[in-house]
Amino acid sequence: MYKIAVAGTGYVGLVAGVCFAEVGHQVTCVDIDEDKVNLMKSGVSPIYEADLQELMQKNYAAGRIDYTTDYQSAYKDADAIFIGVGTPEQPDGSANLSYIATVARQIAESVEKDCLVVVKSTVPVGTNDKVEQFIQDFLVHDVKVEVASNPEFLAQGSAVHDTLYAERVIIGTESEWAEDILMGLYEPFHLPVVAVNRRSAEMIKYASNDFLALKISYMNDIANLCELVGADIQDVAKGMSYDERIGSKFLNAGIGYGGSCFPKDTKALENLAKQNGYELKTVKAAIDVNNGQKTKLYKKASKRLITFNGLKVAVLGLTFKPGTDDLREAASLENVPLLLEQGADIYAYDPVGAENFAKVHPAGENGKGHITYVSNVEEALEGANVCFIFTEWGEVKAVLPEAYKTLMRTPLVYDGRNIYSVDEMKAAGVEYHSIGRAP
Numbered sequence: 543m544y545k546i547a548v549a550g551t552g553y554v555g556l557v558a559g560v561c562f563a564e565v566g567h568q569v570t571c572v573d574i575d576e577d578k579v580n581l582m583k584s585g586v587s588p589i590y591e592a593d594l595q596e597l598m599q600k601n602y603a604a605g606r607i608d609y610t611t612d613y614q615s616a617y618k619d620a621d622a623i624f625i626g627v628g629t630p631e632q633p634d635g636s637a638n639l640s641y642i643a644t645v646a647r648q649i650a651e652s653v654e655k656d657c658l659v660v661v662k663s664t665v666p667v668g669t670n671d672k673v674e675q676f677i678q679d680f681l682v683h684d685v686k687v688e689v690a691s692n693p694e695f696l697a698q699g700s701a702v703h704d705t706l707y708a709e710r711v712i713i714g715t716e717s718e719w720a721e722d723i724l725m726g727l728y729e730p731f732h733l734p735v736v737a738v739n740r741r742s743a744e745m746i747k748y749a750s751n752d753f754l755a756l757k758i759s760y761m762n763d764i765a766n767l768c769e770l771v772g773a774d775i776q777d778v779a780k781g782m783s784y785d786e787r788i789g790s791k792f793l794n795a796g797i798g799y800g801g802s803c804f805p806k807d808t809k810a811l812e813n814l815a816k817q818n819g820y821e822l823k824t825v826k827a828a829i830d831v832n833n834g835q836k837t838k839l840y841k842k843a844s845k846r847l848i849t850f851n852g853l854k855v856a857v858l859g860l861t862f863k864p865g866t867d868d869l870r871e872a873a874s875l876e877n878v879p880l881l882l883e884q885g886a887d888i889y890a891y892d893p894v895g896a897e898n899f900a901k902v903h904p905a906g907e908n909g910k911g912h913i914t915y916v917s918n919v920e921e922a923l924e925g926a927n928v929c930f931i932f933t934e935w936g937e938v939k940a941v942l943p944e945a946y947k948t949l950m951r952t953p954l955v956y957d958g959r960n961i962y963s964v965d966e967m968k969a970a971g972v973e974y975h976s977i978g979r980a981p
């Protein structure tokens with residue numbers, strides 16, 4: 543078993559740390575935020591993620607995981623140091639690598655024995671080479687430090703499961719020594735491992751995410767055409783899915799992809815191409831389609847209603863997808879301000895995301911409009927003139943078509959997630975607009 547340090551306790555770092563502890567390694571998670579460290583020590587997860595808190599408590603009690611702000615003591619005798627800090631988008635779309643650089647410098651100043659530094663954060667191709675050079679330049683002790691790439695493929699909402707039962711582990715190394723350590727670290731997981739060089743590993747991460755983003759944008763593009771020519775996107779997707787070369791996943795048309803990964807990683811790869819004098823036309827198209835998709839239903843509803851001024855608007859779902867409290871790049875963040883600007887009286891429901899949303903749009907008067915956060919779907923729908931569905935939470939999917947008819951003042955529903963059957967909504971007397979399907 544190995545002694546591991548993990549830099550950064552966001553989705554990537556914390557989940558990796560907990561899962562390495564779960565398979566028996568000795569893990570220390572490092573974060574600069576003292577309050578967060580104390581919270582984690584007390585057994586509370588700073589993020590909402592299935593099974594995470596239970597595994598944190600179990601492995602902390604077993605002495606396999608600890609949390610600290612003292613990076614020096616965590617790094618000095620680690621066999622491997624994983625970097626899982628953020629690489630946020632910069633105004634030009636490129637990835638901001640300043641957090642990685644800070645950690646690299648701290649590692650260089652702290653390590654006192656040979657150690658493998660593993661970059662888990664999503665970084666542009668070539669970054670690992672630079673990180674290695676950077677560490678060498680600042681290294682204080684006479685020890686061997688190499689850098690390896692080990693991109694993360696977990697999805698929010700199923701992060702622990704995706705890590706423990708990953709479909710593949712990608713390791714990018716430049717030496718047998720580094721490859722052996724990574725193989726050893728992942729050995730107890732019993733997962734398929736693809737060993738490549740560092741630059742290929744870095745590219746696999748972007749190519750995979752951007753391919754999935756492309757798949758979604760392609761389906762959204764086809765959905766928009768379906769509406770114009772009288773086809774049904776769900777039937778189309780079903781018909782396509784039987785072809786194993788296409789597959790059945792990620793064919794759901796909707797109000798565009800959000801989250802911290804696809805929007806950022808598509809722009810970062812497009813940017814990398816540009817820097818290398820190449821235009822990545824397919825990815826650019828995926829970004830364009832996604833930008834138009836997010837406010838598609840708002841635009842449709844605007845035509846139907848002329849104005850939202852003074853209307854009671856039910857908003858169901860605020861997060862970028864179910865199973866998370868994350869709002870990054872969520873469609874709600876684009877649509878709610880447009881509705882408020884029009885003077886809408888919004889009643890918003892989200893089982894876990896409302897608190898975060900209220901930090902951006904506090905309850906009460908909001909510009910020309912007003913927003914109230916409610917604790918159940920019924921309260922949101924009661925007396926509403928129009929309803930928008932932005933996230934397919936189980937609690938939203940459980941609402942029967944008849945409920946819209948009986949609870950709303952006007953049963954007018956704009957569903958960005960195609961939750962309902964068009965026929966059932968029609969039979970229940972609901973005016974139902976969705977994506978890629980005739981009303």
Ligand code: UGA
Pocket residue numbers: 664694695696697698699751754758791792793794795796797798799800801802803804862863
């Ligand atoms: C995504 C990838 O799925 C992970 O493999 C990857 O590791 C992760 O990014 C990352 O790079 O960290 P995540 O952003 O958590 O994971 O969420 P997804 O489940 O992929 O959903 C992203 C967005 O696409 C959501 O807004 C979702 O609603 C949308 N989506 C997904 C669709 O609109 N249609 C679909 O068919 C699938």
